[in-house]
Amino acid sequence: MNPTSSAAERRPTSLLRRALRWAGYGLGAVAALLVLGAGTLYVISQHRIQRVHRIEARPVAVVSNGETIARGRHLAFTRGCIECHDTDFGGKPVIEDAMVGRIHGPNLTRGLGGVPDSHTDLDFVRAIRHGVNREGHALLVMPSLEYTHMSDEDLGALIAFLRSLPPINRARGPVSPGPVAHALIALGQLKVSAEVIDHSAPRLARIEATPTSAYGAYLAASCMGCHGPNFSGGRIPGTPPDWPASANLTPHASGRLASWSESDFVTVLRTRKRPDGTELHPLMPAVYSQLTDVETRALWLYLQTLPPVATGQR
Numbered sequence: 001m002n003p004t005s006s007a008a009e010r011r012p013t014s015l016l017r018r019a020l021r022w023a024g025y026g027l028g029a030v031a032a033l034l035v036l037g038a039g040t041l042y043v044i045s046q047h048r049i050q051r052v053h054r055i056e057a058r059p060v061a062v063v064s065n066g067e068t069i070a071r072g073r074h075l076a077f078t079r080g081c082i083e084c085h086d087t088d089f090g091g092k093p094v095i096e097d098a099m100v101g102r103i104h105g106p107n108l109t110r111g112l113g114g115v116p117d118s119h120t121d122l123d124f125v126r127a128i129r130h131g132v133n134r135e136g137h138a139l140l141v142m143p144s145l146e147y148t149h150m151s152d153e154d155l156g157a158l159i160a161f162l163r164s165l166p167p168i169n170r171a172r173g174p175v176s177p178g179p180v181a182h183a184l185i186a187l188g189q190l191k192v193s194a195e196v197i198d199h200s201a202p203r204l205a206r207i208e209a210t211p212t213s214a215y216g217a218y219l220a221a222s223c224m225g226c227h228g229p230n231f232s233g234g235r236i237p238g239t240p241p242d243w244p245a246s247a248n249l250t251p252h253a254s255g256r257l258a259s260w261s262e263s264d265f266v267t268v269l270r271t272r273k274r275p276d277g278t279e280l281h282p283l284m285p286a287v288y289s290q291l292t293d294v295e296t297r298a299l300w301l302y303l304q305t306l307p308p309v310a311t312g313q314r
Contacts, residue, residue, distance in 0.1 A: 044186035045177070048195065052136040055199050057126045060152040064160045072161025075154055077287045078295070079222045084141065090114070090168030094141065097240040099180040103141050104173025111167030124159045129203070131193035138194035140175055143225045145193040149218065153206035189237045211294050216302025219295055223249065226283075231303070234312025244281050245312065252308035262300045269296055 076082070076089070084105030086092040091113075095103040107114035115123075123134050131144030150158070177185065184190035207218055220231070227233050231249040248255025256274065257265070264275045269288050272280045291299070 041183045041186040042179075045182040048185055048192055049138060049140060049177075051138065051195075053130070053132050053138065053194050053199070054136060055126065055130050055132060057122055057130060058203075059122050060125060060156040060159070062121050062156045062159045062163070064163060068157045068160050069164050071154070072157035072159070072164075074290070075150075075158045076161055078290050079147065080143075080225075080285050080287070082287060083285055088168050089162070089165050090170040091172055093173055095240060097178065099178045100240050101178035101181045102174045102176045104175060105141065106172045107168060107170050108162055109165045109168045112169040113171040114168065121159055121163075124162065125155065128155060128158065129197075130199055131197060138192045140177065140192065143193060145191065145197055146222045146225050148193075148197045148201075149203070149221050151204040151207045151218075184237055191237075209292075209294050209298075211297040211301070213298065213301040213305050215294075216298035216300070219291075219299050220302050228314035230309050230314060231306055232309040232311055232313050234314060243283065247284075248309070248311040249303050250306045250309045251304065252310055254311040257303065258308070262297075265300050265303075266296050 081089070084092070084094050085108050086105070089108040090111065091105045091107040093102075093104050095101060109115070110117065119134075126132050126134060127139055127142060128144060129148050129150065131139050131142050131148075133139060147155075181190060185192065207215065209215060223231065226236055226246040227249050228246070232252070233246040233248040233255065235245050236243060247257075249257055251258045260268075260275065268274055268280070269291060272284070272286060272289070274280070
């Protein structure tokens with residue numbers, strides 16, 4: 001600065017420097033708070049993920065005959081297991097997103113990278129019904145909340161089928177939540193099944209496959225992961241931003257089912273095309289076309305009993 005400049009001339013430069021310095025302090029404080037907040041959310045989510053759940057898993061009968069294995073296969077496909085474990089049950093990528101995370105379904109076969117020989121039927125019960133591994137840690141991406149209701153007979157059939165699978169040699173991919181997933185877990189928006197399941201609740205020994213709303217309710221539990229606990233659909237928590245919102249399955253005017261007939265509903269499941277000719281999004285499992293006539297009828301009857309809820313009001 002020119003030494004002959006007056007104090008009045010120097011003042012604007014001095015004030016600007018001071019303002020910039022304080023702005024820097026402010027931005028630094030905001031950044032520190034953001035880091036602190038992110039760190040807090042990470043610690044909370046890690047605590048929830050690493051928590052050990054003390055569970056007394058009750059064994060179920062596993063009968064390995066042709067009829068039971070066929071029933072187990074039907075359950076594995078129509079309850080959505082292949083969406084994470086692939087059609088050969090060797091596992092596959094489910095989410096690959098920098099912010100959400102890298103989430104891969106594990107290999108359920110006895111091949112290299114799959115379940116070890118020491119994996120017992122009771123370990124399968126823990127994973128499927130309770131959402132924990134043999135050490136009691138929560139299985140983060142295992143939607144056991146949808147399967148915990150499964151009857152002992154059906155659960156035994158599913159395990160028998162998994163036991164019958166030919167070995168697939170495929171290393172397990174990562175289960176690595178990203179910052180968005182950690183935040184959602186910490187805030188309770190992304191449920192950890194093991195935390196919300198009533199592990200001591202009584203389970204059905206068996207259920208009769210009949211075209212009734214009661215059997216439909218039993219089947220519909222597998223739809224809650226995408227369509228929500230009240231089946232109103234909307235954005236699925238924890239999914240990448242390019243994933244579509246799920247459909248509203250209640251008879252509310254904001255959803256499509258309000259104007260569908262039972263025949264429309266069955267045709268959509270069988271053909272993956274809506275009555276207006278538009279196709280379902282690929283994320284809607286195609287295996288629902290394998291539901292039996294009894295199952296589709298029961299599911300339709302149950303959906304008709306739901307109270308109407310506006311789309312996305314989970």
